[in-house]
Amino acid sequence: MKEKILQKFGEVFGGDTGASVYFAPGRVNLIGEHTDYNGGHVFPCALTIGTYGVARQRADRKLRFFSMNFDHLGVLEGSLDELKPDKAAGWTNYPKGVMWAFEERGFEIPYGMDLLLYGNIPNGSGLSSSASVEVLTGFILRDMFGFSVTNQDLALIGQYSENRFNGVNCGIMDQFAIAMGKENHAIFLDTADLKFEYAPIRLEGAKIVIACSNKKRGLGDSKYNERRSECETALAELQEVVGINSLGDLTEEQFEQYKSAIKDDVRRKRAKHAVYENQRTVKAVEALKAADIAQFGRLMNDSHISLRDDYEVTGAELDALVEAAWEVDGVIGSRMTGAGFGGCTVSIVKTDAIDGFIEKVGAEYLKKIGYAADFYVVEIGDGPRVI
Numbered sequence: 394m395k396e397k398i399l400q401k402f403g404e405v406f407g408g409d410t411g412a413s414v415y416f417a418p419g420r421v422n423l424i425g426e427h428t429d430y431n432g433g434h435v436f437p438c439a440l441t442i443g444t445y446g447v448a449r450q451r452a453d454r455k456l457r458f459f460s461m462n463f464d465h466l467g468v469l470e471g472s473l474d475e476l477k478p479d480k481a482a483g484w485t486n487y488p489k490g491v492m493w494a495f496e497e498r499g500f501e502i503p504y505g506m507d508l509l510l511y512g513n514i515p516n517g518s519g520l521s522s523s524a525s526v527e528v529l530t531g532f533i534l535r536d537m538f539g540f541s542v543t544n545q546d547l548a549l550i551g552q553y554s555e556n557r558f559n560g561v562n563c564g565i566m567d568q569f570a571i572a573m574g575k576e577n578h579a580i581f582l583d584t585a586d587l588k589f590e591y592a593p594i595r596l597e598g599a600k601i602v603i604a605c606s607n608k609k610r611g612l613g614d615s616k617y618n619e620r621r622s623e624c625e626t627a628l629a630e631l632q633e634v635v636g637i638n639s640l641g642d643l644t645e646e647q648f649e650q651y652k653s654a655i656k657d658d659v660r661r662k663r664a665k666h667a668v669y670e671n672q673r674t675v676k677a678v679e680a681l682k683a684a685d686i687a688q689f690g691r692l693m694n695d696s697h698i699s700l701r702d703d704y705e706v707t708g709a710e711l712d713a714l715v716e717a718a719w720e721v722d723g724v725i726g727s728r729m730t731g732a733g734f735g736g737c738t739v740s741i742v743k744t745d746a747i748d749g750f751i752e753k754v755g756a757e758y759l760k761k762i763g764y765a766a767d768f769y770v771v772e773i774g775d776g777p778r779v780i
């Protein structure tokens with residue numbers, strides 16, 4: 394991979410002297426969905442697939458970008474003096490947003506760069522290709538200019554850029570999972586205070602299988618922001634009757650006790666998901682620690698049902714994949730992962746059942762939805778690095 398992208402860098406930008414090669418992973422969330430902007434817990438892990446980057450410092454303030462995934466766009470240019478979101482700038486709004494966010498934090502970026510990217514995360518799949526590009530850009534800036542920031546800062550800067558430059562009010566989960574990733578471990582993160590713990594994932598005879606619906610998120614971003622504000626309103630209503638900082642502060646019992654303070658049925662369902670999903674995540678990690686993988690799987694299934702019925706972010710495609718998965722012998726648990734509205738599902742499948750799983754779920758999906766899904770058997774990898 395390194396040779397291939399270095400060669401391409403030379404073809405596009407001329408020569409490869411002084412260029413360094415980097416990698417940042419994608420992520421999959423095992424459980425804890427739509428809890429990260431509600432002060433709850435999440436349980437994601439970084440993957441061995443992700444975004445590769447080749448970068449070389451320039452002597453001026455120009456920015457030149459090229460993506461092997463969008464090679465028809467050719468070289469896209471920009472400047473450190475014009476770091477503004479611009480629809481026409483397409484994917485380069487992600488690296489530009491991170492440069493802008495560094496400057497907002499008081500770091501002065503002295504020189505521009507030539508940057509080539511190649512990602513092997515399926516695009517728009519909900520495996521966080523954009524957060525991967527953000528963390529990668531931050532990592533490159535730190536390496537190139539010696540900025541004193543931790544990996545956790547890289548996550549926060551990435552999230553800030555996504556919120557303020559790219560207009561998606563995402564939580565911290567994706568950037569955190571990517572920046573802090575650790576091989577064979579998932580990250581049990583409390584988004585209320587960013588305390589976290591690495592939990593070893595020992596699946597004894599099973600693997601993580603991702604099924605990509607190939608439905609692009611499309612309107613997903615605006616729906617995402619809508620869910621977020623529904624939760625904020627529900628929280629404000631609950632705060633009239635109980636002293637909490639976030640929905641993540643409530644147990645299921647407390648929610649049942651106070652839920653009538655929420656004036657609208659839809660908002661009540663949204664808040665219920667946030668509260669129950671947070672508690673489910675805590676229980677799932679306990680089950681994993683007790684080596685009770687069957688219970689972990691049941692909680693994954695419950696998570697999907699709640700996202701389908703209460704949070705309403707699944708849609709026909711993700712439901713078709715998950716409901717077909719539940720019917721296959723050897724499936725320990727299956728749910729949608731990420732924001733929803735398209736994207737991927739994550740399943741834990743016994744190793745000897747994987748071929749049958751792909752065949753059966755694939756056929757059922759094609760029959761119901763009319764186009765094919767893609768399947769990836771993934772491994773849990775480390776965070777960003779120089780390669």
Ligand code: GLA
Binds near residue numbers: 425427563564733
């Ligand atoms: C997207 C966001 C995350 C998180 C998930 C849903 O991936 O970027 O912050 O909210 O959706 O769990």
